[in-house]
Amino acid sequence: MKLNNLGYSARPTLDNYSCQEIAQVLQLNFSTVTRWVKRGWLKATTRSARHYQIRKWHLKQFFDNPPQSIKKRIAALDVEAINYLLGRRV
Numbered sequence: 001m002k003l004n005n006l007g008y009s010a011r012p013t014l015d016n017y018s019c020q021e022i023a024q025v026l027q028l029n030f031s032t033v034t035r036w037v038k039r040g041w042l043k044a045t046t047r048s049a050r051h052y053q054i055r056k057w058h059l060k061q062f063f064d065n066p067p068q069s070i071k072k073r074i075a076a077l078d079v080e081a082i083n084y085l086l087g088r089r090v
Contacts, residue, residue, distance in 0.1 A: 015056040017085065018047070022054065025081050041067045060086050 019033040026033075036042040037052050042062045044052035063082055066074040083089075 017054050017056070017059065019044075019052050019054070022059070022085065025085055026077055027081070028077075036062070036070075039067075041070075056086060 019037065020030050022028075023030045023033045033042070034050075034052070037044045037054070042054060043058040044054045047053050063074065063086070
């Protein structure tokens with residue numbers, strides 16, 4: 001129950017991420033990823049008042065077509081980290 005409240009998926013497959021997991025892998029602040037969700041740039045399901053669950057498919061859409069205002073910031077992120085999140089093999 002505690003992990004569920006923290007935004008972790010109870011499903012056995014790893015196609016869902018919390019904002020915290022994404023932030024850790026991309027070496028970003030948790031609030032940055034949360035802000036993307038709140039602005040509607042990154043689609044997510046609400047897990048609790050402060051925690052979101054992001055599907056891998058929505059993450060792929062976000063990275064493939066980022067908002068114009070943060071396009072340069074997304075381009076500066078580690079490509080290997082993005083590929084890890086998306087399950088791509090390089």
